[in-house]
Amino acid sequence: MTDIFSWQHINYTIPLGGGKHKELLEDVSGYVAPGKLTALMGLTGAGKTTLLNVLAQRTLVGVVTGDRFVNGHAPPRDFQAQTGYCQQADTHVPTLTVRESLLFSARLRQPKSVPDSEKEAYVEKCLEMCGLTAFQDAVVGSLNTEYRKRTTIAVELAAKACILRLILILPTSGLDSQTAWAIMAFVRSLADNGLSILCTIHQPSAVLFQLFDRLLLLQPGGQTVYFGDIGQNSSTLLNYFERNGAAKCRADENPAEYMLTAIGPAANAKTHTDWHVMWEHSPEAATVQDELDKIHAEGRSRPPVAAAQHKEFATPWVYQTKLLFQRDCLAHWRNPTYLLSKIVLNIAAGLFIGFTFFKSKDSLQGTQNKLFAIFMSTIVTVALAHQLQIPFIDMRDVYEVRERPSRMYSWTALITSQILAELPWNVLGSTLFFLCWFWTVGFASDRAGFTYFMYCVVNPMYYTTIGQAIAAMSSTAEIAALLFSFFFSFVIAFNGVLQPFRALGWWRWMYRVSTYTYVVEAIYGQAIGHQPIRCGPVEYVQVDPPTNMTCYEYMQPFINVAGGYITNPNATAACDFCPYSTTDAFMGQNFNIYYDHHWRNLGLLFVYIGFNVGALFVLTYIFRIKFFNPFAWIGWLRRRLARLSVFHRHEQKSS
Structure with missing residues (x-):
C-alpha cells in the first residue's frame, strides 16, 4: 500500500453558546506514510483524540476547516469505510x-x-x-x-481498509508494562508490514517510545509543537528541543517525559518560550511543508484514489439484515442468563396465576376469577419488556460506538434484526406460560386456539415492539425501565378491569387508547363467551314474591328485561334468583366486553403493533441518529422568548 494520507491547516472550533466558541485545534499539518508508526502525543487537553476524530471524519459538532488529502487529492466519499x-x-x-x-x-x-x-x-x-x-x-x-x-x-x-489502515487511541492505557509492551510490539510489526498507523500514546516508557518512527506533538489549544522523525535513541527529537532552549535531557531520563516537561506550563513560565511559535518559524516546519508539497505533487500526477463503494454501505440492506439477525440470534443463544430468566419468569408466572385461580367454576365468582387470571397475565409483560430492553440497548451501544462510524451497516437493518431476533424467544416464553396457565385456570379446550394466537403470538409482538420503542429514546436500560413502567401504568390501569368502563367518567378516552382494553376483551370475550353461568349457593339473591304469586309469575317480567334466572319457579317464597344466566350478559353489563368483538380487536392490535414499529424507527432516528436533545430545544425556546420580550419592551418604549 503506497497511499499517503496528509492534512494541512486543520482547525476545529466548537460553539459554547451565547455566541462564544472554543478552538480545540489550530493550524495542524502532517502526514502518515506507509510502513511508519507515528505517535501523537501532548499534555492533557492538547486535542490528541480530537485530532484523530477530525482526521477520521468522526466529529458530530463544531466547525472543521483545513484540508485532508489522499495522495494530494480529496479523500474518496467512502473514506470512513476505508479507514481502520x-x-x-x-x-x-x-x-x-x-x-x-x-x-x-x-x-x-x-x-x-x-x-x-x-x-x-x-x-x-x-x-x-x-x-x-x-x-x-x-x-x-x-x-x-x-x-x-x-x-x-x-x-x-x-x-x-485501503487508505489509513489503523488509527489507535491510547492502545496501552490501563495496561501493565508487560501487556503494553506486547501490544506496541504487535503494532510495530504491523507497521513493518507496510501499514500506515497513527497512534496516540500517553507517557510511554523509553523502550516503548523507541518503537515509533515519527512524532506529532501538540500543546494545549491543539497547537503543533513538533512533527518529524524521532531518530535513533530519540536523537533527532532531543536535538530539536535542546537547540531551541530546552534543558539538556539526562542520560537516565525518559525522552517522552522530557519533552512533555519541556513544553509544560511550568517550564514555559520560566523560559517564556512559546513552542508553537518556535515550531512555526523552525527549519523543521519548513521541511515538513516541503515534504507535503512533494507528496501532493507526486500524488496529483496519478489518478485519485477511487471509492471502493459507490453507495453508503458496502453491502445491500437485505444482506446486512441477514448477518445482523444471525449475530443477534447467536448473542441470545449464548446468553443463558437472559434466556433462562425469560423462560423461568413465564413458567413461574403461569403456574402462580394458574394455581391462584385453579379450576375456576362457571359461577359468578369463577367467571370473574377467569377475568383476573387474564388481566394478571398481561402484567407479566411488563417484566418481559424490561428484560428485552437491556440487550437492545447493549447492541445499539456497539453500533453507535464502533460500527456506525465505520459505515458497516444501516441503522434500519439493526432495528429490523433486533425485532426479528427477539420475537421467537418471546413467543416461546409465552407458549410455556400458556401451557402452565390455560388449563390450570379451567378454560375450555375448544377456546384454546384463538387464545393461544392472541397471547403467544400477537401479544409478544406488541410488548416487544413497544418495549424496544421506549428503549430507542432512552440512553440507558434504567431510564428505559422507568419510562416503560410510567407509560404502561396507564395501559394497565385503564383497560376496564380495575376500573370498569362505566365508572371511568372523564378517563374513558384512556380506556379507548389503552391497548390492553382490546387484548383483555379479545382473550376474555372469546375464552368464556357464549357460555352459561351457574350461580353458587352463596351467590343467589333471595326474593319473596307477593301472596298468591309464584316466583315465576313475580320475577319473569324483570328477567325478560334485566336477564338472569330463578331455580325454583313454582315456589311461593324465598325465590333463588341468579342475576346472570350467560357469560355474555355478565361481561357486557359489568366490563363492556363482548364475544363478537374478538376479531375486531385482533385487527386493532395489529394496528397498534404497526404503530409501535413505526415509532421504533422514528424515535431511533430522532433520538439516536439525529441526536435530538430536548434540553437544547428548551434553551432555544427560552432564548426565543427572551428576544421577544426585549422586542416587546423596545416597541412599547418607541410608542
Missing part, C-alpha cells in the same frame, strides 16, 4: 467468538462482490498476523485485556 479506527474502549459483542467478530467485519465492510471464501481466507491471515489463531474460538468476553485489544485491531484489519 481503533478506539480506546474495546467495544465488541461479548458473546461472539474472535473469528466470528472478524468475519462479521469482513463480510459487511468488504464489498459484496468479494467472494465469502476470499473474505474467510483474509480473516485467517488477520488472525495469524495478530497472534489470535489459538484464541479464534474463544468468545471475546472471556479474553484478557491484551487479547481483547488485539481483537479490536484485528477487526479493523479484517475490513481491509
Whole structure:
C-alpha cells in the first residue's frame, strides 16, 4: 500500500453558546506514510483524540476547516469505510467468538462482490498476523485485556481498509508494562508490514517510545509543537528541543517525559518560550511543508484514489439484515442468563396465576376469577419488556460506538434484526406460560386456539415492539425501565378491569387508547363467551314474591328485561334468583366486553403493533441518529422568548 494520507491547516472550533466558541485545534499539518508508526502525543487537553476524530471524519459538532488529502487529492466519499479506527474502549459483542467478530467485519465492510471464501481466507491471515489463531474460538468476553485489544485491531484489519489502515487511541492505557509492551510490539510489526498507523500514546516508557518512527506533538489549544522523525535513541527529537532552549535531557531520563516537561506550563513560565511559535518559524516546519508539497505533487500526477463503494454501505440492506439477525440470534443463544430468566419468569408466572385461580367454576365468582387470571397475565409483560430492553440497548451501544462510524451497516437493518431476533424467544416464553396457565385456570379446550394466537403470538409482538420503542429514546436500560413502567401504568390501569368502563367518567378516552382494553376483551370475550353461568349457593339473591304469586309469575317480567334466572319457579317464597344466566350478559353489563368483538380487536392490535414499529424507527432516528436533545430545544425556546420580550419592551418604549 503506497497511499499517503496528509492534512494541512486543520482547525476545529466548537460553539459554547451565547455566541462564544472554543478552538480545540489550530493550524495542524502532517502526514502518515506507509510502513511508519507515528505517535501523537501532548499534555492533557492538547486535542490528541480530537485530532484523530477530525482526521477520521468522526466529529458530530463544531466547525472543521483545513484540508485532508489522499495522495494530494480529496479523500474518496467512502473514506470512513476505508479507514481502520481503533478506539480506546474495546467495544465488541461479548458473546461472539474472535473469528466470528472478524468475519462479521469482513463480510459487511468488504464489498459484496468479494467472494465469502476470499473474505474467510483474509480473516485467517488477520488472525495469524495478530497472534489470535489459538484464541479464534474463544468468545471475546472471556479474553484478557491484551487479547481483547488485539481483537479490536484485528477487526479493523479484517475490513481491509485501503487508505489509513489503523488509527489507535491510547492502545496501552490501563495496561501493565508487560501487556503494553506486547501490544506496541504487535503494532510495530504491523507497521513493518507496510501499514500506515497513527497512534496516540500517553507517557510511554523509553523502550516503548523507541518503537515509533515519527512524532506529532501538540500543546494545549491543539497547537503543533513538533512533527518529524524521532531518530535513533530519540536523537533527532532531543536535538530539536535542546537547540531551541530546552534543558539538556539526562542520560537516565525518559525522552517522552522530557519533552512533555519541556513544553509544560511550568517550564514555559520560566523560559517564556512559546513552542508553537518556535515550531512555526523552525527549519523543521519548513521541511515538513516541503515534504507535503512533494507528496501532493507526486500524488496529483496519478489518478485519485477511487471509492471502493459507490453507495453508503458496502453491502445491500437485505444482506446486512441477514448477518445482523444471525449475530443477534447467536448473542441470545449464548446468553443463558437472559434466556433462562425469560423462560423461568413465564413458567413461574403461569403456574402462580394458574394455581391462584385453579379450576375456576362457571359461577359468578369463577367467571370473574377467569377475568383476573387474564388481566394478571398481561402484567407479566411488563417484566418481559424490561428484560428485552437491556440487550437492545447493549447492541445499539456497539453500533453507535464502533460500527456506525465505520459505515458497516444501516441503522434500519439493526432495528429490523433486533425485532426479528427477539420475537421467537418471546413467543416461546409465552407458549410455556400458556401451557402452565390455560388449563390450570379451567378454560375450555375448544377456546384454546384463538387464545393461544392472541397471547403467544400477537401479544409478544406488541410488548416487544413497544418495549424496544421506549428503549430507542432512552440512553440507558434504567431510564428505559422507568419510562416503560410510567407509560404502561396507564395501559394497565385503564383497560376496564380495575376500573370498569362505566365508572371511568372523564378517563374513558384512556380506556379507548389503552391497548390492553382490546387484548383483555379479545382473550376474555372469546375464552368464556357464549357460555352459561351457574350461580353458587352463596351467590343467589333471595326474593319473596307477593301472596298468591309464584316466583315465576313475580320475577319473569324483570328477567325478560334485566336477564338472569330463578331455580325454583313454582315456589311461593324465598325465590333463588341468579342475576346472570350467560357469560355474555355478565361481561357486557359489568366490563363492556363482548364475544363478537374478538376479531375486531385482533385487527386493532395489529394496528397498534404497526404503530409501535413505526415509532421504533422514528424515535431511533430522532433520538439516536439525529441526536435530538430536548434540553437544547428548551434553551432555544427560552432564548426565543427572551428576544421577544426585549422586542416587546423596545416597541412599547418607541410608542
